[in-house]
Amino acid sequence: MPIKVENLSKIFGKKTKEATRLLDEGYSKEDILEKTGCTVGVNRATFEVEEGEVFVIMGLSGSGKSTLVRLLNRLIEPTEGSVEIDGQNLATMNKEDLREIRRTKMSMVFQRFALFPFRSVRENAEFGLEIQGMEKEERSQKAEEALELVGLGGYVEQLPSQLSGGMQQRVGLARALANDPEVLLMDEAFSALDPLIRKDMQDELLDLQEKMQKTIVFITHDLDEALRIGDRIALMKDGSIVQIGSPEEILTNPANDYVEKFVEDVDRSKVLTAEHIMKRPETVDYDKHGPRVALERMREQGLSSIFVTDRSRNLKGYVTADEARQARESGIEKLSEIMKTEVPTVDKDTQIQDIFNIIHDSPVPVAVTEDGKLRGIIVRGAVIAALADGNEVDADDA
Numbered sequence: 001m002p003i004k005v006e007n008l009s010k011i012f013g014k015k016t017k018e019a020t021r022l023l024d025e026g027y028s029k030e031d032i033l034e035k036t037g038c039t040v041g042v043n044r045a046t047f048e049v050e051e052g053e054v055f056v057i058m059g060l061s062g063s064g065k066s067t068l069v070r071l072l073n074r075l076i077e078p079t080e081g082s083v084e085i086d087g088q089n090l091a092t093m094n095k096e097d098l099r100e101i102r103r104t105k106m107s108m109v110f111q112r113f114a115l116f117p118f119r120s121v122r123e124n125a126e127f128g129l130e131i132q133g134m135e136k137e138e139r140s141q142k143a144e145e146a147l148e149l150v151g152l153g154g155y156v157e158q159l160p161s162q163l164s165g166g167m168q169q170r171v172g173l174a175r176a177l178a179n180d181p182e183v184l185l186m187d188e189a190f191s192a193l194d195p196l197i198r199k200d201m202q203d204e205l206l207d208l209q210e211k212m213q214k215t216i217v218f219i220t221h222d223l224d225e226a227l228r229i230g231d232r233i234a235l236m237k238d239g240s241i242v243q244i245g246s247p248e249e250i251l252t253n254p255a256n257d258y259v260e261k262f263v264e265d266v267d268r269s270k271v272l273t274a275e276h277i278m279k280r281p282e283t284v285d286y287d288k289h290g291p292r293v294a295l296e297r298m299r300e301q302g303l304s305s306i307f308v309t310d311r312s313r314n315l316k317g318y319v320t321a322d323e324a325r326q327a328r329e330s331g332i333e334k335l336s337e338i339m340k341t342e343v344p345t346v347d348k349d350t351q352i353q354d355i356f357n358i359i360h361d362s363p364v365p366v367a368v369t370e371d372g373k374l375r376g377i378i379v380r381g382a383v384i385a386a387l388a389d390g391n392e393v394d395a396d397d398a
């Protein structure tokens with residue numbers, strides 16, 4: 001279910017008209033508070049979240065994330081603007097329809113889940129279905145399915161106090177999933193967890209999402225978390241969205257100084273992947289070409305080695321210029337006789353740090369393959385440049 005947000009604003013306080021006017025005139029959030037007593041919660045947010053997307057809203061404390069996410073399910077009334085869920089405008093919906101949509105189409109997961117201490121894990125996961133008035137048997141079954149999904153299948157009879165913090169948070173997630181909502185709103189859902197468990201939960205959410213393909217809006221103040229799980233990220237400052245983009249766009253192409261400062265300390269080696277620094281490979285054909293063609297191509301391109309593929313671009317190996325030259329001199333005509341088949345290979349999602357470790361003692365560039373087919377090559381200079389400053393480098397210049 002896609003979400004479409006247009007010009008959405010929330011100004012807290014009484015003199016919202018005056019505050020809006022000052023906002024339009026370019027006054028800052030602080031000035032507006034001083035002059036009108038109003039707080040700018042969200043300022044004219046416009047974006048769309050696609051079905052199946054993980055859309056992260058990120059920003060420092062007070063930047064407006066929670067207000068924005070509560071505007072999405074109208075727990076907060078907007079001062080201006082519109083939210084459309086699956087083409088339906090939330091603002092014009094009556095209370096009953098709104099309640100219905102919150103119950104069945106959108107679920108919210110919070111940082112600290114209010115689990116009922118004297119109810120079992122299953123009963124806790126059933127809660128949303130219970131208030132919908134679903135029969136006991138049906139809701140138990142749905143709750144158990146959701147608990148199974150989050151890896152708590154064996155704990156349904158336990159009490160929350162018998163679970164770790166991470167497991168309790170999974171119960172919260174299961175409660176949201178039991179509703180089988182199309183939209184999941186997750187407000188700092190993993191922020192209370194310690195770092196290792198948090199990372200597990202992030203991985204798990206991504207795994208789940210691969211199967212579920214929900215529309216997820218995920219709020220976090222943690223940049224690493226945003227970069228890890230977001231398909232796209234909206235970065236907020238003082239109520240305004242300052243940039244929306246994929247993690248790579250935010251890192252490599254910050255919209256302004258604020259974003260640049262924000263992402264300054266990110267460990268890019270963990271975010272940028274093979275896909276970002278690979279270039280188009282020069283190859284020779286295993287079945288068609290011999291050492292002569294290989295040597296010519298290497299000379300033309302100034303290469304000291306070249307990859308060999310078959311007609312379907314399956315990677316077979318590589319030959320070096322020295323060996324191709326020797327082969328020519330000794331009359332060898334087949335690449336198979338001189339080709340080396342041990343090729344350093346990564347896939348497109350391999351992190352740069354890992355590529356660095358491989359390329360470090362490799363005599364040839366690293367091959368990037370997908371299902372055995374050669375998609376690109378990575379040269380050492382590109383890895384070093386990316387590690388050095390994170391800017392997307394043209395591998396040719398590196």
Ligand SMILES: Nc1ncnc2c1ncn2[C@@H]1O[C@H](COP(=O)(O)OP(=O)(O)OP(=O)(O)O)[C@@H](O)[C@H]1O
Nearest residue numbers: 012039040041060061062063064065066067068221
């Ligand atoms: N009910 C309210 N009344 C008045 N001001 C509010 C209200 N709720 C939020 N605000 C103000 O709106 C701004 C945005 O707050 P919000 O809670 O959305 O930020 P946030 O990014 O979620 O912060 P945090 O990460 O600390 O939760 C803040 O300046 C906050 O003080």
